[in-house]
Amino acid sequence: MKRLTLLALALVLSGGVAIADTIKIGVVGPFSGPAAQQGRNFQAGIDAWLALNGNKIGNDTIEIVYRDLPTADPAKSAALTRDLIVGEGVRYLAGYYYTPDAMAAAPILVEGNVPMVVFNAATSAIMNASPYVVRTSFTTWQTSTPMAAVARERGIKKAITVVTDYGPGVDAESAFVKGFKDAGGEIVASVRMPMNTNDFSPIMQRIKDSGAEAVFAFLPSGPATLGFMKAFAENGLKKAGITLLAPGDLTQESDLPALGDSALGTLTTFHYAVSHNSPENKAFVEAASKAIGDPANLTFPAVGAYDGMYVISKMIEATKGKQDAKAAVEAVKGLSWVSPRGPVTIDPQNRHIIQNIYLREVANENGKSINKEIRTFEKQGDPGWKAP
Ligand code: PHB
Numbered sequence: 001m002k003r004l005t006l007l008a009l010a011l012v013l014s015g016g017v018a019i020a021d022t023i024k025i026g027v028v029g030p031f032s033g034p035a036a037q038q039g040r041n042f043q044a045g046i047d048a049w050l051a052l053n054g055n056k057i058g059n060d061t062i063e064i065v066y067r068d069l070p071t072a073d074p075a076k077s078a079a080l081t082r083d084l085i086v087g088e089g090v091r092y093l094a095g096y097y098y099t100p101d102a103m104a105a106a107p108i109l110v111e112g113n114v115p116m117v118v119f120n121a122a123t124s125a126i127m128n129a130s131p132y133v134v135r136t137s138f139t140t141w142q143t144s145t146p147m148a149a150v151a152r153e154r155g156i157k158k159a160i161t162v163v164t165d166y167g168p169g170v171d172a173e174s175a176f177v178k179g180f181k182d183a184g185g186e187i188v189a190s191v192r193m194p195m196n197t198n199d200f201s202p203i204m205q206r207i208k209d210s211g212a213e214a215v216f217a218f219l220p221s222g223p224a225t226l227g228f229m230k231a232f233a234e235n236g237l238k239k240a241g242i243t244l245l246a247p248g249d250l251t252q253e254s255d256l257p258a259l260g261d262s263a264l265g266t267l268t269t270f271h272y273a274v275s276h277n278s279p280e281n282k283a284f285v286e287a288a289s290k291a292i293g294d295p296a297n298l299t300f301p302a303v304g305a306y307d308g309m310y311v312i313s314k315m316i317e318a319t320k321g322k323q324d325a326k327a328a329v330e331a332v333k334g335l336s337w338v339s340p341r342g343p344v345t346i347d348p349q350n351r352h353i354i355q356n357i358y359l360r361e362v363a364n365e366n367g368k369s370i371n372k373e374i375r376t377f378e379k380q381g382d383p384g385w386k387a388p
Pocket of ligand 1: 123
């Protein structure tokens, strides 16, 4: 007995056997305040993954440590990130709903020897802010580029762009303007709205006055997107013959009941619809619906979190529980799997997710509004990424 204990001790000291460990994953997101719905979806995605896969990876147990960041606040994001690494000893970071928050956390990763898996923030440049960032969401370049082609194919010649004035909005505008002009379209005006805009009627007037046949719009999902969609309906733009085109942030499923019939027919391009028809998505929606309580609250940040957990699990497997951010990130470059959204791959070049982008139409099915997928743009990388 004594000899066995000594032998075990010697093996452990020499690194010969793995000892069971608890590996903490720090998750930063909006869990309270106006965007709490988006944070709840991070948590639902994580809980769904844990329900289907358990909390053990090899001998190790994973533990999630949440930190609440209600609004885009880079200084607070950096402080929470440091506290998670230094105070909590997390070995992985994840979440980050808003681009400025992901950007502020990225420079801390190398010194902390911690990889970060972005569950949402969608600006292309985030990937260049640190070699330890991997992303399982989308970029607005990736989701907006196919919409420009759709607009031209549907005969739209003149468009106006309206976006929130920060990273993902500027990227969405750049993507649509480039795609639309390359295909022979004309951009009559480009409007950028401050992030705190909540009265959209003056914007609606500018769209009407612009002479455009269509408006391409991006706002970050949350209270602003619901406000914008309501203003579009209430100010009679549809009746005036103006077509709304947007990435799917504007028609997240949890907003559709409040929009009612006014949203029917709206075309969007996006990586994920809750109604996506596949066995992988069926299992995911069942588990995530249980986690979030009311299935009507389930939206896209949940799938970013669910796939992000898969990526982190592969990192932990590959590093056998050792803290080695470089090796963890290397291990998932080129990783392919079937996500609830469809087939995906982590681009080995920029660590962003390659995925299908779907054209969807808001449609009523069995008395419920859904984002009905009507066309697939396969294996889209990030057209907005530039080598540093
Ligand atoms: C972002 O800040 O990068 C962001 C937030 C919400 C979205 C899309 C992008 O819906």
